[in-house]
Amino acid sequence: xxxxxxxxxxxxxxxxxxxxxxxxxxxxxxxxxxxxxxxxxxxxxxxxxxxxxxxxxxxxxxxxxxxxxxxxxxxxxxxxxxxxxxxxxxxxxxxxxxxxxxxxxxxxxxxxxxxxxxxxxxxxxxxxxxxxxxxxxxxxxxxxxxxxxxxxxxxxxxxxxxxxxxxxxxxxxxxxxxxxxxxxxxxxxxxxxxxxxxx
Amino acid sequence: xxxxxxxxxxxxxxxxxxxxxxxxxxxxxxxxxxxxxxxxxxxxxxxxxxxxxxxxxxxxxxxxxxxxxxxxxxxxxxxxxxxxxxxxxxxxxxxxxxxxxxxxxxxxxxxxxxxxx
Numbered sequence: 359x360x361x362x363x364x365x366x367x368x369x370x371x372x373x374x375x376x377x378x379x380x381x382x383x384x385x386x387x388x389x390x391x392x393x394x395x396x397x398x399x400x401x402x403x404x405x406x407x408x409x410x411x412x413x414x415x416x417x418x419x420x421x422x423x424x425x426x427x428x429x430x431x432x433x434x435x436x437x438x439x440x441x442x443x444x445x446x447x448x449x450x451x452x453x454x455x456x457x458x459x460x461x462x463x464x465x466x467x468x469x470x471x472x473x474x475x476x477x478x479x480x481x482x483x484x485x486x487x488x489x490x491x492x493x494x495x496x497x498x499x500x501x502x503x504x505x506x507x508x509x510x511x512x513x514x515x516x517x518x519x520x521x522x523x524x525x526x527x528x529x530x531x532x533x534x535x536x537x538x539x540x541x542x543x544x545x546x547x548x549x550x551x552x553x554x555x556x557x
Numbered sequence: 558x559x560x561x562x563x564x565x566x567x568x569x570x571x572x573x574x575x576x577x578x579x580x581x582x583x584x585x586x587x588x589x590x591x592x593x594x595x596x597x598x599x600x601x602x603x604x605x606x607x608x609x610x611x612x613x614x615x616x617x618x619x620x621x622x623x624x625x626x627x628x629x630x631x632x633x634x635x636x637x638x639x640x641x642x643x644x645x646x647x648x649x650x651x652x653x654x655x656x657x658x659x660x661x662x663x664x665x666x667x668x669x670x671x672x673x674x
Contacts, residue, residue: 378627390630521638529642
C-alpha cells in the first residue's frame with residue numbers, strides 16, 4: 359500500500375507566498391476564502407476524501423496563517439477565515455466538511471490568543487447557505503441544487519439563502535479598523551440558522 | 558490597467574509568452590468595466606496555484622486604503638465577492654486561486670488607474 363503525498367504543493371505555496379509578499383513588500387490582511395465541500399457520512403467517507411477536505415479547508419489555511427503571521431505582526435494586520443455554520447453546529451451527511459470547519463474555528467480562536475500580544479487580530483465568518491459554485495463543484499447536480507436552495511428557505515429563519523456580497527461586507531468590516539477590538543470571533547452570518555433547533 | 562503583476566507557480570513549466578498573451582487579452586469593455594480574461598489564463602494552466610495582483614480602485618472616488626490584502630479562493634463565490642468589495646478601495650489585492658475554480662471573467666468597477674501603481 360502506498361499513500362501519495364503531494365509535497366510539491368506545499369513547496370509551491372511557500373514560494374508563491376514569499377514572492378507575492380516580496381513584490382508588495384508588506385501584508386496587512388489575509389483572507390482565507392478557498393473552500394471545498396463534499397458529502398459523506400462516518401460510514402462512507404473515504405480516507406482520501408477526508409484528506410482532501412482537511413488539506414483545502416484546514417491545512418492550507420494553517421500554513422498560510424503561519425507564513426503570514428510575521429508579516430502581519432509588522433503591520434498590526436489581521437486574518438479573516440471563511441468558516442461555516444457547520445463549524446458551529448452539527449449536520450449529518452457532510453461529516454468531513456463539518457469537522458474541517460469546526461477545526462478552522464478553533465484554529466481561529468487559538469491563533470487569535472497567540473497573536474493578540476502582537477496586535478494581530480484573527481476572526482472567522484460562519485455563513486449559512488450562500489449561492490456560490492461550491493455545492494455543484496462538490497458533486498451536487500443542477501436539479502438537486504435547485505431543490506436544496508428551495509429547501510434552504512425553510513431552514514434559514516430569515517426565509518432565504520445568502521448572497522456572496524453579504525458575506526464580503528462582513529469580511530470587509532472585520533478586516534477594517536472599525537473592528538479593531540474584535541478578535542477570536544466566529545461570526546454567525548446565516549439568516550439565523552445556527553439558532554434553530556428541530557421541533 | 559488593473560493587473561500590474563502576475564506570477565505563476567506550476568508543477569510544470571509554462572511558456573511565459575502564453576501567460577503574457579493571456580494577460581494582454583484582458584481589457585476594458587464598452588461599459589467601462591475591466592474584464593480579466595480568466596478563460597485565456599485558465600486555458601494554459603496546469604493543476605497548481607496561481608497568484609495575480611490587482612489594484613483597481615485608485616481613482617478619485619475610491620476609498621483610500623493603503624493596505625495589501627491577500628485573498629484565497631478569489632476566483633469564485635465569497636472570495637470573489639470579497640475581492641470585488643476591496644476593489645472599491647485603493648487597497649492592493651493579491652488574489653490566490655486554483656485553476657479548477659475557473660471562471661470566465663471578473664468584472665470590477667471602473668475609475669481605474671492608467672498604469673501600474
